[in-house]
Amino acid sequence: MRFKLRQMEVFRAVMLTGSINAAxxxxxxxxxxxxxxxxxxxxxxxxRLFERAKGRLIPTAEAQALFREVEQVxxxxxxxxxxxRALALGPASLLRIAxxxxxxxxxxxxxxxxxxxxxxxxxVDWHTTLMADMPLEVLSKTVDVAVTSLPIEHEHLExxxxxxxxxxxxxxxxxxxxxxxxxxxxxxxSEPMILFRRDIPFGTMIARACQQADVELTSVVDVTRAxxxxxxxxxxxxxxxxxxxxxxxxxxxxxxxxxxxxMVSTFVYSKFSPPSRSAMVLMQAVCRRADELGRRIGSTPLx
Numbered sequence: 001m002r003f004k005l006r007q008m009e010v011f012r013a014v015m016l017t018g019s020i021n022a023a024x025x026x027x028x029x030x031x032x033x034x035x036x037x038x039x040x041x042x043x044x045x046x047x048r049l050f051e052r053a054k055g056r057l058i059p060t061a062e063a064q065a066l067f068r069e070v071e072q073v074x075x076x077x078x079x080x081x082x083x084x085r086a087l088a089l090g091p092a093s094l095l096r097i098a099x100x101x102x103x104x105x106x107x108x109x110x111x112x113x114x115x116x117x118x119x120x121x122x123x124v125d126w127h128t129t130l131m132a133d134m135p136l137e138v139l140s141k142t143v144d145v146a147v148t149s150l151p152i153e154h155e156h157l158e159x160x161x162x163x164x165x166x167x168x169x170x171x172x173x174x175x176x177x178x179x180x181x182x183x184x185x186x187x188x189x190s191e192p193m194i195l196f197r198r199d200i201p202f203g204t205m206i207a208r209a210c211q212q213a214d215v216e217l218t219s220v221v222d223v224t225r226a227x228x229x230x231x232x233x234x235x236x237x238x239x240x241x242x243x244x245x246x247x248x249x250x251x252x253x254x255x256x257x258x259x260x261x262x263m264v265s266t267f268v269y270s271k272f273s274p275p276s277r278s279a280m281v282l283m284q285a286v287c288r289r290a291d292e293l294g295r296r297i298g299s300t301p302l303x
Contacts, residue, residue: 010023013026013027093121097146099126101227106289107289150266169183169257170233192220200224226243
């Protein structure tokens, strides 16, 4: 390997600090050692990484491009280190959760609060992500359980429905449609819309519904997350169709759609790795939250 891990570490430190002196302090090594390794790295790679100017190192375009790749490796190494530390504490000491962004505030956050009260010693790693990225995260064991806004289909994943929801229309408080009880897709034909990208599940759902209603909507901005759409609605840029769970506490008018755009939220975990006790506690807490909202699907069977 031409670019060794130690070289990456030193290169990253120099990129972050901008000087040999600061990088050496960051790494607790001598300045000559850092300077020598930087020069050796440039020779080994055959790249000019820095321009020298008045005691500072100015990254070249090649260095900037390389840094983006190195940072990904570094963050992955940190996750491995965290995982190893969790294993040392015991297999049940860490729970890693991913969820759809729209479910985070109203559904998953309250469940995590309940989880931590019941298991205060449990470390929780939680992030939001797009559904397209969840299968790889679950199967690669980056996360133990995912909570999705819509079902995911994969032969190696268990997908357990637990909640139903609806897509709704969000509009600024002063919009004329605020006086209506319900809004049809056909009402939105002449309105500026903030729409989900068509290559993600919500965008596909909305596009299919518009096709069935013979309606063409005009998008002024395409987004991947409901919070992005709602921020633009609050700014008066247009109207948006989002899922109902994303609209809690936002300064927008929310109206149901005439068309029934149903969403089914699910738990997702690997068929090869049964959920841990802490994952089960989390899923039960999520189901209780769905009960409180009146959106629970029956008595969802959990493993």
